[in-house]
Amino acid sequence: MAENLSHHARDLSDEDLEEIFDVRTIERGRGYSRDGRVESISDDDQIVARVRGNGRSYLVVIEDLDPFEGQCTCPVGHLCKHMVATLLVLGAGGDMGWRGLLTAITAQRRPNGISLGLGLGTRHDGVPLTPYRRSGEHWVKLPWPDLMNSSWQSTTDGLNGEQVAVLRHLHRTARRTRPWNSPSDILLSDLGAEAVSFLRQVASSGMTVLDPDMQAVELADDAWHVRLEIEGETDLTARPVAARPDGIRAYALPGVVPAIALSQGRIAPVDTAVPTQIHSMIAAKSSIHVDDADRLEFEADFIPALGGVELHSPDGSFSPTEFTEPRLHLHVTRAGPAFRLEWRQARRAAGHAEPLITDLGVRLDEDAAIVDTFWREAGLPSQGAIPAPRQIGPEHLGAFREVFVPALEEHGIGVTFGERGDITFVNSAPSSRSMRRASGIGSTSP
Numbered sequence: 001m002a003e004n005l006s007h008h009a010r011d012l013s014d015e016d017l018e019e020i021f022d023v024r025t026i027e028r029g030r031g032y033s034r035d036g037r038v039e040s041i042s043d044d045d046q047i048v049a050r051v052r053g054n055g056r057s058y059l060v061v062i063e064d065l066d067p068f069e070g071q072c073t074c075p076v077g078h079l080c081k082h083m084v085a086t087l088l089v090l091g092a093g094g095d096m097g098w099r100g101l102l103t104a105i106t107a108q109r110r111p112n113g114i115s116l117g118l119g120l121g122t123r124h125d126g127v128p129l130t131p132y133r134r135s136g137e138h139w140v141k142l143p144w145p146d147l148m149n150s151s152w153q154s155t156t157d158g159l160n161g162e163q164v165a166v167l168r169h170l171h172r173t174a175r176r177t178r179p180w181n182s183p184s185d186i187l188l189s190d191l192g193a194e195a196v197s198f199l200r201q202v203a204s205s206g207m208t209v210l211d212p213d214m215q216a217v218e219l220a221d222d223a224w225h226v227r228l229e230i231e232g233e234t235d236l237t238a239r240p241v242a243a244r245p246d247g248i249r250a251y252a253l254p255g256v257v258p259a260i261a262l263s264q265g266r267i268a269p270v271d272t273a274v275p276t277q278i279h280s281m282i283a284a285k286s287s288i289h290v291d292d293a294d295r296l297e298f299e300a301d302f303i304p305a306l307g308g309v310e311l312h313s314p315d316g317s318f319s320p321t322e323f324t325e326p327r328l329h330l331h332v333t334r335a336g337p338a339f340r341l342e343w344r345q346a347r348r349a350a351g352h353a354e355p356l357i358t359d360l361g362v363r364l365d366e367d368a369a370i371v372d373t374f375w376r377e378a379g380l381p382s383q384g385a386i387p388a389p390r391q392i393g394p395e396h397l398g399a400f401r402e403v404f405v406p407a408l409e410e411h412g413i414g415v416t417f418g419e420r421g422d423i424t425f426v427n428s429a430p431s432s433r434s435m436r437r438a439s440g441i442g443s444t445s446p
């Protein structure tokens with residue numbers, strides 16, 4: 001099948017191209033093919049082409065068309081204008097539909113035609129999208145079926161051609177998410193991660209984005225922050241909210257993930273460096289409940305994992321705990337006749353007697369070096385590097401207890417013993433009974 005890839009390329013319609021590339025890339029690729037920038041094409045078991053860019057030429061390799069697979073050596077690397085130009089030179093998009101689209105795109109340079117608007121139903125889940133056409137001072141609803149019906153030309157006659165093309169492309173993309181739905185029921189959430197880039201296309205085509213009060217909404221250039229609003233003194237309730245750079249709380253569009261927020265006539269994507277789960281929570285207006293027992297772990301591990309999320313306590317009831325730097329921590333459990341040594345990390349939390357012991361979240365190279373030094377000095381058998389667990393047999397318990405553990409504790413590395421892992425319990429030497437039934441790190445017992 002792959003041997004005739006260029007023949008399949010010839011069969012690609014403009015609609016097929018739109019399934020693969022966005023409208024602007026197709027437009028640019030069209031210019032490239034028209035300017036003769038495709039310098040060579042070969043079709044062995046894949047299409048290989050050289051396309052001249054600005055200053056240098058790029059190598060395009062297309063491996064398959066359905067599903068589309070290919071790479072380009074340009075900075076975009078994938079789904080780029082060089083690929084479009086290659087496919088067009090091979091004869092893709094040669095039908096009337098493509099010419100229709102081209103006409104629509106070139107209409108951009110002749111800014112006649114009735115301007116369109118796109119209404120965002122921001123009060124409803126998923127944000128329904130409704131096209132409008134300008135009529136004097138008013139906006140008149142333009143049903144999606146009228147916009148999509150390309151055979152019945154009169155419904156789009158006189159409308160701005162580029163704007164019609166952008167809305168049609170948006171409609172087709174959204175319909176792919178929920179093809180079983182009514183073609184009139186188009187949601188911003190159907191566009192998923194492409195929602196913002198579609199809104200930018202809508203805006204850059206000169207279309208007006210409208211809120212439910214039919215007021216124009218402007219697209220902000222930068223993504224907005226996420227703030228975690230935390231309340232409570234013991235148990236906590238935390239709610240992620242979108243916030244503009246000036247700190248003003250923004251209203252997240254319901255059900256749209258990644259989150260998009262709206263505030264005072266401006267709309268913006270929410271910082272994408274924040275995990276998707278937080279975007280979902282913002283879109284669903286949901287909150288996190290944290291029991292007092294889990295609070296330290298939440299503060300020490302969950303919050304830092306959120307990246308660029310700022311903390312905020314609207315009622316002032318929450319004050320963040322201060323933690324010391326993590327130190328390596330050793331946890332000993334019984335494994336048959338032997339003992340299993342597992343590496344964890346411990347942090348001291350201000351106002352808490354017990355340290356917070358969790359899985360190793362960071363590399364603790366300095367502490368690992370201390371462990372290895374004293375491991376050797378105690379004459380313990382050489383084993384894998386931290387964080388791999390180690391095992392010691394009963395024959396090494398003496399050195400472990402008398403030399404290794406005290407040396408670690410002296411250097412601030414704590415040791416805890418799990419159930420049946422208490423070494424004093426299995427050791428017969430009576431003098432050790434009173435020693436280090438340690439349950440906390442840095443046990444200072446003599």
Ligand SMILES: [Zn+2]
Pocket residue numbers: 058072073074075076077078080081082083
């Ligand atoms: Zn390229």
